[in-house]
Amino acid sequence: MVSSIDGAAQGPDGRSGTLSNPADQRLLGVLRALADVVLVGAGTARAEHYGPVEPHPILTDMRARYGQPPAAPMAVVSRRLELHPSSPLFTHACQMTGAEQRTMVFTVDASPVERRSALAEVADVIIAGDADIDVKAVREHLATRGLRRVLCEGGPQLLAHVVRAGHLDELCFTMTPALTGGYATHILDGEPIIGSDWQLAHIIEDASTLFTRWLARA
Ligand SMILES: NC(=O)c1ccc[n+]([C@@H]2O[C@H](COP(=O)([O-])OP(=O)(O)OC[C@H]3O[C@@H](n4cnc5c(N)ncnc54)[C@H](OP(=O)(O)O)[C@@H]3O)[C@@H](O)[C@H]2O)c1
Known part of the structure; x- marks a missing residue:
């Protein structure tokens, strides 16, 4: 996640991409x-025009040593399923992961059934929750596919959840x-969060940009 000072x-412009730098x-x-x-x-996928993850120019060998495909598959979380099936997020997914790994869409029971079927043509649509996504169920599903190290790229609503x-x-x-x-918006949206306690693991400066890594204490 990234923020301004x-x-x-x-x-x-309402996007996080403009806060980022090389x-x-x-x-x-x-x-x-x-x-x-x-x-x-899904808000971030739409705002930032997400496509599949591209293989890293150097680290694909390391991934291969660990039995991973060249790039991590993408999993999108959505209630309304306003995601276009012709988006590169779905149409280019297998090319990028180098495996028969389609983009996953985690949605809820209350999502529109017709959009679910349209997306099921191009993605693995998984119901994980009633009105809100159940994060534990999402992680358990990912673990059944051997996907345990989950990088959540936000946005603020999903990360807060x-x-x-x-x-x-x-x-x-x-x-x-x-x-x-x-x-x-801050990096976390919605209701206040109480009792969250974090420890600084490292801080790196480059061209006045601070890169920090925090670990949950509990
Ligand atoms: N600064 C940063 O590091 C950073 C990182 C990422 C994004 N952003 C910025 O954040 C903005 C988007 O914010 P956002 O909060 O709307 O992003 P978001 O969390 O990516 O998307 C919100 C949408 O995701 C789905 N969703 C989120 N939580 C859900 C839950 N618990 N259960 C079911 N579905 C859930 C819903 O999709 P549906 O609407 O499809 O139902 C919801 O409308 C963009 O401007 C983006 O550039 C900033």
């Missing part, structure tokens, strides 16, 4: 290469040298 999770993008590429699966909320459910054990957080002002 004053805590905005979105740049002035070093942050390199870091994101490494985190993706270390992950078994990338989990993202993951934290509230007690499933975030590590946070990689970048602070970029920008002030954005206004009433911006």
